[in-house]
Amino acid sequence: MDLSLFFAGTGGSLPTAWRGLPATLLRRGGERILFDCGEGTQRQLIRSAGLPDITEIFLTHLHLDHWLGLPGMLKTFDLRDRERPLTLLGPPGTQALMRQLRPLIGGLGYRLTVTDLEADAIVDFDGFEIQVLRVRHRGEAYGYAIVEPDRPGHFDAGRAAALGVAPGPDFGLLQRGETVAGVRPEQVMGPPRRGRRIVLSGDTAPCDMVRYAAEGADLLVHEATFCEDEAQRAKETGHSTARQAATLAADAGVGALAIVHVSSRYPLSAPLADARAVFPQTHAPRDLDRIELPLPEKGPPELIRWAPERPGSVESAVAVDSDAAAITEIL
Numbered sequence: 001m002d003l004s005l006f007f008a009g010t011g012g013s014l015p016t017a018w019r020g021l022p023a024t025l026l027r028r029g030g031e032r033i034l035f036d037c038g039e040g041t042q043r044q045l046i047r048s049a050g051l052p053d054i055t056e057i058f059l060t061h062l063h064l065d066h067w068l069g070l071p072g073m074l075k076t077f078d079l080r081d082r083e084r085p086l087t088l089l090g091p092p093g094t095q096a097l098m099r100q101l102r103p104l105i106g107g108l109g110y111r112l113t114v115t116d117l118e119a120d121a122i123v124d125f126d127g128f129e130i131q132v133l134r135v136r137h138r139g140e141a142y143g144y145a146i147v148e149p150d151r152p153g154h155f156d157a158g159r160a161a162a163l164g165v166a167p168g169p170d171f172g173l174l175q176r177g178e179t180v181a182g183v184r185p186e187q188v189m190g191p192p193r194r195g196r197r198i199v200l201s202g203d204t205a206p207c208d209m210v211r212y213a214a215e216g217a218d219l220l221v222h223e224a225t226f227c228e229d230e231a232q233r234a235k236e237t238g239h240s241t242a243r244q245a246a247t248l249a250a251d252a253g254v255g256a257l258a259i260v261h262v263s264s265r266y267p268l269s270a271p272l273a274d275a276r277a278v279f280p281q282t283h284a285p286r287d288l289d290r291i292e293l294p295l296p297e298k299g300p301p302e303l304i305r306w307a308p309e310r311p312g313s314v315e316s317a318v319a320v321d322s323d324a325a326a327i328t329e330i331l
Helices: 041-046 070-079 094-105 157-162 169-175 208-213 228-237 242-252 269-276 324-330
Strands: 003-009 023-028 031-035 056-058 086-090 112-116 122-125 128-134 142-147 197-200 219-223 256-260 290-292 302-304
Touching (some): 070 086, 242 256
Parallel strands (some): 197 219
């Protein structure tokens, strides 16, 4: 099953010419789930991955930069004659927010369900679940863990045959955990293979909840609003520095770290250098990049840079990007 994260917006608090406000799209098979919807999210998607038929939107918290793109996106879905229901989930206050926005958005031709999530809630999907994590920010704020269950181990068909099990339906029974002709599944099945785990911190100061949830995760996406020169400012505002995010990633033993929500005061090279000094497996996604997550036994997460369709267009003119000094280091 394909699994990836698409970074529609990687900036924090205010947009720049090169970094949109927070929005991350989870793609797993046919599932399309959006985490946060900052201003301009729908345009970011339209100009790159396309505006998919998103089924759920999870908000990390209700600060303006994390949801201001919602009214336009919801109305665009309506203008496109969407019929599929859409579910919006977030911390307490999400329902009240949408009641206030309803006169602005107007009527919708599809069913929109809004849910206030409780801390520690679990939302079930087909083949995975999303766990709600209470994090340390200003007001009620959540992170999310996307968790696949462990998969059965490899089936040793040769050993099963040697033990007298005939190939065919009986092989399937063994793989489903049933005993066949005195042969137990553990005699022919390898150890369980772990499922994939992604943790999204949302906006937060370093906290144990994220560290516990990220233990052994394939990918941790953690905010890195500030560099160490603004560590006190990070503490005062309930944010993290890049080095703090990297320290948490190292402590949790994650496969890879992606830093996002970077303040506009920094080129990406600055927080990236801070983080990699502590945790070398750190990525700094730019807007419209994605990270592919193969099954754990097939390799680590891979950062895929977005390439515009029209070489020479303004989108490809990275030489004038304020992050240009970071390009050689990031690529």
